[in-house]
Amino acid sequence: MRAIGSSLSRVGAIDKVTGRARYPGDLNKPGQLYMKILFAGRPHARIVDLDLSAAKQVPGVVAILTAEDVPVNEYGLIIYDQPVLCGDVVRCVADQVACVIAETEEAALEAREKIRVVYEDLPVLTDPVAAMQPDAFIIHPERGDSNLLCHYKIRNGDVEAAFAEADVIIEGEYRTPFQEHAYLQPEAGLAWLEGDQVVVNVAGQWMHEDRQQIAHALGWPEERVRVEYSAIGGAFGGREDMSVQIVLALAAVKTGRPVKIVWTREESIIGHHKRHPMTIRTRWAATYSGRLLGVEAEVIADAGAYAYTSTKVLGNAHLCVTGPYEWPTAKVDSYAVYTNNIPTGAFRGFGAPQGHFAAEMQMNKLAARLGLDPVALRLKNCLREGSQLTTRAHMPPGVSLPHVIEAAAERAGWKRPDGSFQKPTLSPSGAPHIKRGVGFACAMKNVGFSFGFVDECWAQVELHGGGDIEEVVVRCAGADVGQGAHTVFCQMAAEAVGVPVERVRLVADHTDETPGSSGSSSASRMTFYAGNAIRGAAMRALKLWHDEVRPAVGTYRYRPRATTPFDPETGEADPNVSYGFVAEVAEVEVDTELGFVHITRVICADDVGKAINPRLIEGQIEGGVVQAVGYAVLEHFQVRNGEVLTRHLSTYLIPTVYDIPDRVESLILEYPDPQGPWGARGMAEMPFIPLAPAVASAVYDATGVWFDDLPLTPDKIVAKLHPRL
Known part of the structure; x- marks a missing residue:
């Protein structure tokens, strides 16, 4: 049995369920x-x-x-x-x-x-917009005369001309909340x-x-x-x-x-830090036929009292606020601002959920305004092989977004026999106050730290035995934070060397045993980076083995091609090594009297390049969807004057078994990434990213009202559906 592509049990699973695992x-x-x-x-x-x-x-x-x-x-x-x-x-x-x-x-x-x-x-500053004003007091006077932690720009083409020739302009202001990791x-x-x-x-x-x-x-x-x-x-970045x-x-x-x-x-x-709340103002210019002409956006992120990873999170939001689409012209300004709130930092998706929420809401509003199908409109404008980003860089090879969009739509019943796309009609609920709707969203997610960071991963493979390889010792310090990374490490090592997984022993638990850094278990990078490092080390060890060296020890430090940061004035950059692509369909029931949103079905299509362990991928999809359900409709982290009001899980509500979707369908697509080990891409963050806009768009489909402020809690739903109450 091949090691790669098999749904092997997770390393350490038995110890965790029996209580033998030591935390x-x-x-x-x-x-x-x-x-x-x-x-x-x-x-x-x-x-x-x-x-x-x-x-x-x-x-x-x-x-x-x-x-x-x-x-x-x-x-x-x-x-x-x-x-x-x-x-x-x-x-x-x-x-x-x-x-x-x-x-x-x-x-x-x-x-x-x-x-x-x-x-x-x-004095206390908790509003990042107020903190940006010239008369605001400075939270870190040792760092200069401004509360601005960083400001990124994109200036690409004549945006004013694009809006002048537009047939339709879509404007929106979107607010995304703090989120607690709740591991x-x-x-x-x-x-x-x-x-x-x-x-x-x-x-x-x-x-x-x-x-x-x-x-x-x-x-x-x-x-x-x-x-x-x-x-x-x-962990989830926390x-x-x-x-x-x-x-x-x-x-x-x-x-x-x-x-x-x-x-x-x-x-x-x-x-510990939280997900960045962001306020995003954006407007899109398009033709009646649905061709995108130009985009303007402003992103303001609350960094809290200290930097943490705000520069990287903002970089992703800055790139993703224009969505996974081709734009002839773009003007974007993104700001991360010091305040006296709890610091904000990495959380699953790393800025992409906030940016894509605004972009996907805009795309669905544009489709509604033009009377066009939202899937067909996306396929008209989405990034493809060779497409250029708003940063003027071309997408790295292996762009599968059109296939991912079509796969999710077809599973949801979107495609008609003649090949055209039309949103499926859901049957009535049977209760007049329960309205049903369906929504669509898609996204891309970088793999790796990006924006000029020198990313790398170190691994060592030792081959022991006489005539046959009896034991493979793999040293790689990548943390397994529940995603199954250590299982995948062993599978990739076994595949590279050509032995059963049972002969692989992984050493990954402390810095003295793994002298080279493998980088963080974040940014959807572990499978991609550690896989390339392990494969490189295995190839070197095998060469020594065939030369009769015993034990044969191969060491390899994987470094992909360089990325570049945003140019301070134009935003020109080659920001990322690789991307993953995802599309989701959400079906909801909205109680128009009580304001509750119940998600009945989620279809999540992910291009993983190569499914190293399909069962672990399904777990990541289902876990990411449930975590995103909390972000979209339930989790309301409340801060007042810098004080956290939701200090317990009795007041900060996360999804339980009663809150999760009735059904989550995982579509695992395999379009190989030319740079990935065996074609694999990182995918752990992708299922989270488009769920919130898919749900918000499904709520619109059910009620005819747009909701642009997350989470979609019952009080917000009732207030907009019944403004006179």
Whole structure:
């Protein structure tokens, strides 16, 4: 049986369902201490006084760490703009002020409550539009005289002329919300000293980047820091940035003993970043026949108090706000703005859900205005092989978007016998207040970090045995955050070497065993990048094996062709190495009296290039759809004056079994990517991206009313359907 294309069981699945898998919160060491963190709880304030005296008197307290204890008090994945522990000014409620380390968790909690902080409250900026104004106070005065973190432009062609000759102009303003990652395992970890190293076991997405940031804050060389990942209970981008890693290492170094921390769900919701809320204003110019002429767009993203990955997220939104379509002319301005809200950062889709929501809503509104079928209109304008982006770069080879659009539409009953496309008509619900509708949306998603980042992945393959290869040892540090990456690594190694998967042993759990970085488990990159690295290492090892070298060890660092950032004035760029393509159909029932939106059916067509493990892909599709259902209709993360109001899963509602679609149909398409390993593309983020506009368009189909503000909660539905109530 071939390793690739088989739905093999996930590595570690039995251990997880039987409880044998060890997550960071399950780990213990003899003589360990326990840590609790004092969060600022203020959106913007100056620390006037910090009194630890009463807290230090609590029996069992070993140490309380403050800003003075951090050798290099700064960190950040993109920019070092955040203190590990605040000693002067706090800029959001999530800022960490002190760490209490005690013999028991109870003692640490009691001592934390006895820390007395005197704050001088400062003005609070929570609206990014207000924060952009010339008279706004500056949240980071050390970074300049503006709250603007970054501004991207696209200037392509004569947009004014395009609008002047247009037959129809579609304008819209769209608002997308914060979203909480809500992974099953809250942040936790254990740190200890081992010789001259500090060892930190946490759940993360990029262990070598964790190591770099820990070493930087400690002022140590990286080889004195070892990061280990045990089982990881979900991530979705929420573990790309630091949470407990640095303070755990600092506590172990300062006390000389193992230190453990486990966040509560409330601490997790406060303590890690969220999806960027964005306000998008856009207008499209088109002819009566449906040919696109020009696009203008403005994207304003709330970065929160610190940069995190806002520059990368905004880059994707900037590219995707014009949709997966060909445009003769384009003018786009995108801004990420510092505020005093909780920081925002990576979340499944990484800016693409926000940008595509606006673009797909515009496309469906254009179809409605012109009386054209939305699928046919997309096929008239969508990107194809050789198409040029608004950044003037040509699409890399392997553009399958037309096939993906057609596959989703045909499964939904869109195509007629004569080959034309016409939206299917759903039968009535039988209840006059329950209206049924169907909506369509599509999207593209980059594979890799892009925009000039030097992306790479390291792997090593060892072949052991005599005449036959008896064992294959694969070293690759890519984190498995629930997507099944480690299973796919083993399948690709087995395929490359020509042995059963059972002979492959993967080493991927800490930085000392995998000296080269494999990059982050994000940006839909693991299968594509790790697959190319593993295949390259396997080829080198096989060559040595055939030369009678035992064991045969091959090492390979995969680096694709270079990408380029946006030109500051024109936006010209070759932004991405590769893309994935997705289309979705949503069927809904809308209770026009109570405002509830129930999704009865979702069809999700994804071009994965090559299905390495079809069952894992189905899991990614179904999981992505359900997570997107929460984003579209349910999850309402509420912030007021910088304070988080939805601090618990009793107030921040995520989908349960009663909220998921009645049926999710996964269409796995295989149009090989010429650059991918065995033709494979990354796909984990794609099912999330077009679901919200597909649902919103289905609600319009059911009710005749457009909803441009996510999530589509019952109060919003009722308010627009019954404005006089």
